[in-house]
Amino acid sequence: MRTDAFALRHIGPSEDDLQKMLKTIGTETMEQLIFETIPDDIRLKSALNLEPAMTEYEFANHIKKLGDKNKMFQSYIGLGYHQAIIPAVIQRNIFENPGWYTAYTPYQAEIAQGRLEAILNFQTMVIELTGMEIANASLLDESTAAAEAMALLFDVRSREQKKNNVNKFFVSEEILPQTLSVLQTRSTPIGVELVIGNHEEFDFSNDFYGAILQYPGKFGQVYDYAGFIAKAKANEIKVAVAADILSLVKLTSPGEMGADVVLGTTQRFGIPLGYGGPHAAYFATKEEYKRSMPGRIIGVTVDTDGNRALRMALQTREQHIKRDKATSNICTAQVLLSVMAGMYAVYHGPKGLQYIANKVHASAVTLANELEKLGLYQINTAYFDTIVVKTAAKNVKAIAERNEVNFYYIDENTVSISLNETTSIADLNKIVAIFAEANGKQATTISELQNGNQIPASLERTSNFLQHDVFNKYHSETALMRYIKMLERKDLALNHSMISLGSCTMKLNAASEMLPLSMAQWNNIHPFAPLDQAQGYQEMLAKLEQQLNVITGFAGTTLQPNSGAQGEYAGLMVIRAYHQSRGDYHRNIALIPSSAHGTNPASAAMAGMQVVVTKTLDNGNIDVEDLREKAILHAANLSCLMVTYPSTHGVFESAIREITQIIHDNGGQVYMDGANMNAQVGLTNPATIGADVCHLNLHKTFAIPHGGGGPGVGPICVAPQLVPFLPTNPVIPTGGEQAITAISAAPWGSALVCLISYGYICMLGAEGLKKATEVAILNANYIKEKLNGHYDTLYSGEMGRAAHEMILECRPFKEKGIEVTDIAKRLMDYGFHAPTVSFPVAGTLMIEPTESENLEELDRFCDAMISIRKEIESATIENPNNILKNAPHTLMMVAADTWIYPYTREQAAFPLDYVAENKFWPTVRRADEAYGDRNLVCSCAPIEAYI
Template sequence: MNTESFALRHIGPRPEDISEMCKVIGVESLDQLIYETIPDDINLEKKLNLPKALSEYHFASHINDLSQKNQVFKSYIGLGYHEAILPAVIQRNILENPGWYTAYTPYQAEIAQGRLEALLNFQTVVSELTGMEIANASLLDESTSASEAMTLLHAVRDRQQKKNNVIKFFVDENVLPQTLAVLETRSEPLNIELVVGDPGDFDFSEEFFGVLLQYPGKNGLIRDFEAFTQKAIQNNIKVAVAADILSLVKLEAPGDWGADVVVGTTQRFGIPLGYGGPHAAYFATKEEYKRSLPGRIIGVTKDMDGERSLRMALQTREQHIKRDRATSNICTAQVLLAVMAGMYAVYHGPKGLKFIADKVHKNTVKLADTLEKIGYRQENELFFDTIHINADAKKIKTLAEERRVNFYYPNTDAVVISLNETTSDEDLKTIVEIFADVINETSIEVSAIDKDLIADHKLGRQTEFMTHEVFNSYHSETAMMRYIKKLERKDLSLNHSMISLGSCTMKLNAASEMLPLSNPQWGNIHPFVPKEQAKGYREMLTNLEEHLTEITGFAATSLQPNSGAQGEFAGLMTIRAYHQSNNESHRHICLVPSSAHGTNPASAVMAGMKVVVVKANENGNIDVDDLRTKAEKHKDNLAALMVTYPSTHGVFESAIREITQIVHDNGGQVYMDGANMNAQVGLTSPGRIGADVCHLNLHKTFAIPHGGGGPGVGPICVAEQLVPFLPTNPVVEVGGDQGISAISGAPFGSSLVCLISYGYIRMLGEEGLTASTKAAILNTNYVKAKLSKHYKTLYSGERGRAAHEMIIDCRHFTKMYGIEVKDVAKRLIDYGFHAPTVSFPVAGTLMIEPTESENKEELDRFCDAMISIREEVENSSKDDEENILKNAPHTLAMITTDEWTLPYSRKEAAFPLDYLNENKFWPSTRRVDEAYGDRNLMCSCAPVEEYV
């Protein structure tokens, strides 16, 4: 056994298992299986040109050497990014703990109560600090969140505004530059007209439906917006506020002075800078807008026994229901980062947050006072952590960088300094010395003033926050460690058993890929530092871009999109820009197969396109005749086809090259959804099938962990003609020479977690990546074969093979036995497994994707569980109200009650198969009541009696 082979550690089936698995499938070899799965005309013609695979040991050395090329200066740049202190108890027990980072999105609430509670804490903190009624479970970044606020306010215009086509949106000139860029990207295809200016000059014209204010402004000035907001309300103009969350500890909440939406980032609640991400944004609004709120909401409900439970409320997969009518294409959250930020608030509590905010503010007052004493003018009348100094920016920059310090220089005569919780007295002294040296001052002492400018100001916070017990209980490390562990035990993650979710690829997130994330040489780099300070990052990111470009068969890659849905939008926007460059702005028709992910049509609408649905044939594939008819009908206006390959049904459609050619012949471009890219790597590619752009889910194919529902990374890879249109950034030079404006706030999106995908590719190499793809196809077809006598597979390829995922049909269970597919899903919990994807893309089915990382033993356990459940279904009766599946899942409390009146034994309920005797997972709640939670929406911590 080659102990240096990472592929041996990543890929589940042992070499000796493969022949036995092939025998069960009915093929002579793995190569025969691959031949029967993938159409001949799309096979790669040569091997991928990638570096030789590194061992885990040598990768650790390589990535450490790269990190040393980064220069970690003290960065006081601000602009929405601040160095923060991640408490070690949170780093070790959440960030570095697979019990938290390998969990899936909490669609199965009964085995996700820990994450759901942590997210409810997060929502509570956000709601109370912003003064809003409802908050979601996080968004991608502050800039995206601000753009979602704009589109929400556009969507909730009143009838008269819609009739009069009111489309103007006013943006405070003090907004963060990256936020303005994202607003420009999002507004243009929706025909929203941005007007940027000074709020003091705003005329409250009826031509405007909304405004966005920055609080404090990008240069630190805090303005009193209460009168402005009240006047906007009187003129039927809704107000969104982008607010620094730590400042809200000291400032009165925007909700209390009338804001309709408040957005921002929680990065400074203990989350590393990471050269731009991932960080959890926040979005809070009024309850009347809850149906338009983007992303996910965690809500309180009750279970079958009437006990308090949590679940995802309202928005659960709303794109799959609303599709092109969805309020947003974002269906994700930055869950792991939101959990960490929420735990930062739990650990410090309201008193701890006040201490931190007071320290930051008083240090800033000291600095301003000192600089003014030596002759500098400070422009901000009121500030929290950021001062605006009149000074020679060029001279200051030269001296600052010699002292390993970064400031923000908005123009040649200004220096902006943003302090943070890490700033010490020694740091203040260094800053003062830099400014003193420029004017040849010596022996300057930092002011001893202990002054709070905000406390006695009318904007000072009077409202209490975080009064709930959870924020006032866990302030010792012992207590915090145990609280985190208590929540972790409620969740089923990959460290317990296989999570076989179709289209979600819950593969191994190797420890060797994760370890670099804890290295401050990677964690403490501000995204807007000069590129010379980020040479390690730049080299890693450039290499990753080149590797992804090679794997996809394209010409270039942008890493900027920070979720799969953002990648979809970015890909369509590059297509839109390409058509515009050819004087074909009229091309606006987007063909979308009926089986597509729900984000596809939602993204198309956001990109200003009209969706035309293409039918599927009886085999679940794209109906080529219907596609041809619609492509030809719309040939003068055809912009794009969105296609998932292999299909959402888990099939390599043999007509794919014909499909892409039809679109090209009619003037369109082909966008390939990369959700299923893990069935292509090393065997075929988007470029080979004829696509023009694809997004990749790095949190699926390329091993970034799901983190309970985020972080995600959704880079786009493009063909030669689309390279000039790749997204840009207003602060750091990236993207094409005719690039679209920014898709997300940071120039390279979630740079920190790109280290994981880089490690995945470098340690597997070409052979390991190809072997992984083959193993994914092997595992799926093995499960398909083992279950074939018990479940019908809904779709297969022309030679009877599945791709990397398969759909089993449970629809007839309801008619014959009174059992629904959700009953099978909940019963799987009793067997120690997370359910496969339920009722997508076909209602009443389960979509199974075992991934390449699962070994034969785990696959056999899963198949045994599914076969046992099938027997339980057979023994069910429509009239049986006390059915074992209907009662699932069974909790420990239920099993250990004194009385047992059910018609099956406790052993049958909790230990139906022998393997459970040594590895039993107990759900912490019985089946949750979804409808009750939507009827009685409660999305923050509150006394139990208020909602049950």
């Protein structure tokens, strides 16, 4: 046994266990199982061309050496990114803690109350700093949040505006360049016309439905937008404001000025730069727009006993319900990062945030005054943290880089300097010395910060914020550490038990992959730093792109999309650009099977495509004849097919090459949804099945943790004809020769967490990756066999095998009054998170064990499911007072003086022997979804509630 082989640590079952499992499912060898699972005509004929696997120790040394190639300059570039201090108590107890980073999205509220409370704190922080009525659980980055605002305001146009097709959206020229690029990408397909200009010269004509402003402007100028917003309102134009969140501690909030949407990034609230991400964007709006709001909202409700409980609210906004009628395809958030940002506000409280904001502003004022002494002209008339200096930029740049300092050079005579919470007096003296040398002057020495104020009295914040108890009681490290631990104990994550979610691939997020994220050489690089300062990143990202090309069989990759939904959208936009480059502007039909994930049709609609749904057969496969008929019918306008492979039903369809050929024969391209890539790696690939583009969920197949609902990364890999259209960035160009505009804010998206997938591939190598896929398929078929006779499996391949996941039929249990939700809630009493509930088929469970789970854990899960099946047998529709309907059972319930149930406390809480060894207690009983939606509350209780 090679104890230094990473595959041994990543893959759960031992060699002995594998033999037992193969025997259980009735096969002699792994090769036989794969032959019975994957059609032979799409099997890879040779091993993946990847470098030999590294040991964990070798990878640690490799990533340290690579990180040393990144230059640790002090960056004052700004443009929406600022160095921040991560409080050590948050770094150690959240960022580096698997109890927080391995949790799943909080769909099962009863075992996610800790995370839900942390996100509620985040939403409260956003609502109060922005002066708005409602906020969501975060979005992907500031630029995509701005695009969501543009789309939301388009959706909520007045009846008259919709009737007259009012479609112009004004964009202030003060907007961040990367945000403008994303707005350009997202506007055209949905029929929005952008008009970019000076907000002070805007004519407020009735051709416009909305506008977006930057506060402060991209180079730091603070404008009073109250007059603009009032005039806009008078002309039925709604206004979004992209606002720097730290500046809102000192500035009048956009909500108080009358804004309709406020958005931005919370990166400077204790989240590392990470060469561009992941960072949590924020999004706040008015209560009346809640049904059009993108992403997720955490809301307050009650449980079965009437006690306060939290859960995800307004589920009807989810894309799997609205599909192509959805106003957004965003189905995720940046939960881990929003938890960190919210906890930063909890730790510092209102007074602490004021201290930080005052120090940043005082640093900017002091620097401006000292540069003035050198005869240098500072042109911002009002500013928070950024000053703009007139000087010979070329001279400054050469001296600054020699001193390991980055500024932003607007043009040859203008330099922008953005200060942050890490800026010290020594840093200010270094900056002054650089400008003095560049101008042949003698520098003065700063000994203390000056008290001047460059914010006009009319814009100084007078309203209170963060008065709630939670922001005013955890300011010592001991107190915050205990608060974080209290919340963590309420959440079931992978550090407790298997999370067998179909389509979500909750696998091991190995510590050796995670450790580099805490290294300053990796987490402290500005995304717009010159490329020669980020050579370690450039090598790692280029290598990861090449590895993904090999794995998918494709020719090019972009890592820019920072979620799976963004990857879907990017893939479709690249297909759109390809057709247009050939003069085929009319190709806008997207064929999508009825079984597809709801983000597929939502993404197609956002890409300006018309969705045509194709039928699914009774066995779950695509109806090839219906597909052929529709492809021929729409041949003149066919843009693409969106297909998931293996299918959403967990089956390798043998007709896949015929399906892709039909699309190509009729002039279309094939987009493959990579949600189920964990069943392909090393055995087959998207190029082999005939796809042209696929997105990959690095937070699924390639081991980035889900973080409670994000971060995610959704790169796309493309065939040669699509490579020229891969997206660019306006500050640091990326992508192809005919690149589409930006998909997300940073050139390489959430670059920091790409280290995890890079490590995963480097340490597994070709052989380990293939084995991981094989074991994922084996684990699924082992569960299928163990549960056979207790639960029916809904779909299987032609030889009776599942892929890496399977769907259990639970609908017949309705005869006994038992719904699939009851099984999900009862699993909590056994210490497990439920599999995927009612997707893709209502009333079913979709199970995906992944390769990381060992035989012991698989057996524990199967024992729980079999035990629940016996409990279902004893249920009756006439008597709903049963163990499943009452699940989950809380400690308070079991320890209460009275017990009114027709089963014992032991049966409720300790149904199998193993549960007693490691009991997980849900902290609330079943959450009442309907009550919470009828009484929507998505922030902490007002201060009056504590009096």
